[in-house]
Amino acid sequence: MDNATDVLAALKAGKTTQQEMLGSLSARRQAVEPHIKAFIHICDPVAPASIETPLAGLAITVKDQIHVAGMPCTFGVKERRPPVPENTASAVQRLVDAGATVIGKTSLPPFAMDFQTSNDLVGTTNNPWNLAYTAGGSSGGGAAAVASGMSLADIGADLAGSLRIPASFCGVFSLLPGAGALSGDGMLKKEGAQLRHFARIGPIGRSVDDLALLWAHMSQTVQPAVQDDNRQIRLAVSDGASVMPVESRVRQVFGDAIGAFSASDVNVTSALPENLLVYASWSAYGTIMGHETGALMNPVQRFLARIFGRSAARQSPRFLAPVHNGYRRNKAAYRHALDRQAMVTRDLEAFLDAYDALLLPVCCVGAFEHREPGSVTGPVRNYTEPFDIDGKPVSYLDALTSFATPVSLAGNPVVTMPLGLDRLGLPVGAQLVGKTGHEWQLLDVARRLSGMLPRITAPDLVTK
Template sequence: MHELAYVPATKVGALIQTRKVSAEEVTKLALQRISDHNPRLNAIVAMDEEAALHTAREADKEIKSGQIRGPLHGVPITVKDSFSTMGLATTSGCTALKGYVPDKDAAVVSRLKQAGAVLLGKTNVSPLLMDIQTDNDIYGRTNNPWNDTRTAGGSSGGSAASVAAGLSYLDIGSDIGGSLRIPAHYCGVFSLKPTEGAVPATGHMPGFEGMADYASSRHLACYGPLTRSIEDVQAAFAIIAGSQGYAGGLPNGPQASSPSPSTSPLRVGWIDELPGYPVSRSIQEALRRFVQKLASQGIFVKQITSPPLDIRAAWETWGKIIDAEQNSTSSIIQRGLSYLATRKVSQQVPTASMLVPLTFKNYMRVLTKREQLIRSFEQFMAGYDVLLCPVSSTTAFPHLQKTKMVGYQPIYKEPLYIDGKPQNYWIATTYYANLFNVTGSPVVTMPIGFDTDGLPIGIQCVGKRWRDYDLLNSVSALVERCEKWQPPCTLT
């Protein structure tokens, strides 16, 4: 059974559905691997083993009777500890929610259960999903399966570590500024940040009903799968996609693009570094080698020498929207003090920009600026099927201690180092990722190699808005040019 640990979810599903192996056997294998390896990784933080085994047995009965719900029927999965799960603790890494147990499932969880997936448990997050490292006062720190001394990323760090380590066959995470893509890059797995609104937010970060009588996070956030193959990304997305309730998406919006591969030649643009924002040599060299390989096989590739949109304006827009929506319940005095405290920081870190004063008119202005940036980027993408670029400036870095917490916002004064040169923590981790939360573009993270320390390197594959399936088809063609996915060398 051990050889099944790293088999892609859809292939395990096919084995279960043809009754070459049972869902119960595969679930027991996953539970055993969790028992063996999770104490070191701390990726999975809440479980109900009996419920998982019961679901697996029921899946086997259905399959035996000829009822097959889809490619994930009987497959053990996990979900990020920010999605509501009926009867299973959901904390979003927030101490105020320790022990909180929802009475219903989030939309994505419900859809996966209806598709026959077996929920093993929940994966660890940073407090209120507000850091690029995964560590909180309820469950502690998650370690990278490639190297215990390195971060797994955040806020979907437990998700990426669980999938990379073969503890789960796939996971669902969230992303408002790189929280799917950065952990996928650090842990060497695939992820999809869909077009904003393609997957419903319903049931994400439950338990905060008393803070406001409205949904405060209206823009930028997306929800998608982390997997060990592009085929698994496609299968999971097909299950969870489609708007619901206040999620803000168009019904079946991604269906505007074709699930079938295009016969047109691929056109690939690529950027290995933005001016003034360095990327490690190992990441640049891996991207260049990959692009050269594509070119040698007849794929059209073109290096983009100038940014495809106003980078500074995009970063400032991201910061102002986050500030306006997530801090909308703060008093005028609180906002004034925060503005004075962060004014110098925002000059260096544009994503720390605040919307001051926070008025309806200024909020409409920043949303209008975002629409202009979206149009500009979509005009650029009209000439390409995929834009390739780094996810982050570094590979997985050593665990870094925060200087302090301001509410749930971690403050880091110690820099990260890129080829020996110090760089601001937030710039080094998020700047290449949150641009595409502003544009709302779908992005696949794809592993393409390793650095000299043996740590994974992933790249962003960016597509056109609402052309998620076209992007997935394009990335499938690119994956064929990569070496076969491999598990972390530290695990057996």
């Protein structure tokens, strides 16, 4: 399956046409979408874009949380009349202005509130590598569509790992831009509303080159001159096992990748910022998130969320319990959490003075078989069964977020890159974290590192 960069080059060279490219994507979708269930809305083909625009004819998809003018935006919720935004999210509009064509909206859990992707609109999104396994969430539809060849690239969003987890589970790349690098408009149900922290739009693609192509137009920045590929990369690494239980299949793939990097003359150092993966950072993230998302609820809704979520919060001390504390909207606690955030950001920036990037797991587990919640209250799903990680129980939410939310708290840019396949034949990815404002430099490091690993692409035949 071709990546977006190669397809665009073929379009520019006249080796294919937009009609042929759209026809190929449509045929692929007809063959595999009944098995994957990645799409909520499929758009009618449009007339070919002007060849004069830089992304002329490039077909992309957009997570159905992100506004595209004139297209229904369901947020994964079944409604008689889903809202149809009048305006397109700025980050997507820049791609459209450059000639990209939106061919569909991809699936997500209701209100993006799960790390598996299922809803009453289309059902459960399956992992292209094994249909019995989750594609992750909440940008699971987009990652599955890209991995299975139904989309050349997807524009998703991330609050607590929603780009990174699906990219890791589906074996594709994603870019989480640094905090403030892109406008956050067009991600909430109410047009014009934004969260102050954490919610960030970013691309999913099949290669680092695809991320760079999209980033150039989303950010309206120019890629710097290519750095010397002979310059030694300084890479800090941690498999996280000293902080949290991590599945052995994840640690194995992570370790094999580190070995490949070392063999390719990367200067690898086992190191971790001391204030990153600690309880105070998980607590600060949850307090800020709960305080700000709680502002979107009325007092009764916040009270009910805390009451009905008590049991789930007790099971998730690193994620849900701090979020529920944030729902109290205590100003002193919020200010304290913001102070903690500033310290974590400073520490990570200082740490990265000595390295080109920090490599971490995306989460404690690899892609897992579809799980059913123990209970459901509105869009909130309570998963009562913990993961058994090498004999140690870890709650659903803590296993999936403990490495993602501290990085969200810091606000640094992150490339999620596939490291390889685990013993089950499923992809495992990692977070490559760079300095604030250094997205291009991070993409360059990711490009070089990914070239040291075997390339993985989703199987052409989707089998159960």
